[in-house]
Amino acid sequence: MKIDTSRFGNLEIDESKIITFKQGIPGFKEDRRFVLLPHRDGSPFTWLQCIDRPELAFITINPAFVCPDYSFNIPDEIIEDLDIRDTNSIETLVLVTVRKQRSDVPPKVTVNLLGPIIVNCRNMLARQLVLDPKRYPVQFEIRLKKGLHVSSTTCNQP
Secondary structure (H helix, E strand, C coil): CEEEECCCEEEECCHHHCEEECCCECCECCCCEEEEEECCCCCCEEEEEECCCCCCEEEEECHHHCCCCCCCCCCHHHHHHCCCCCHHHEEEEEEEEEECCCCCCCCEEEECCCCCEEEECCCCEEEECCCCCCCCCCCEEEEEEHHHEEECCCCCCC
């Protein structure tokens, strides 16, 4: 399938790789079909590119890269909604925000640990959860170092 994107131009994608958010993503309820695209070779980052809106793409990362102790329970209703049969078929992503500051200061990079995205890789259904704000922040700052090393402090702190 061919898709048009504002960042990556025209792309040929495998239709079996389309991720469907049956309820959309909060703030983007109408946008339901996405595909994951690599940021670049060796990078832990990926792009969650909307299939139907060329200008809509989110930077994502597996939270294990920034928070090895990150964990949560998936509510039963979401397990049922995504038809999750075992945890081996689940991929977890968090949204990354890059805020440019002054030109002489590196950008501030945060991840949304409060709202992880759960993808059932078996059927390509996904949903964004909202966790306990007392446990995880919506803007958890990470630091990028040369060689794509990502560092952070402990995650279980708002």
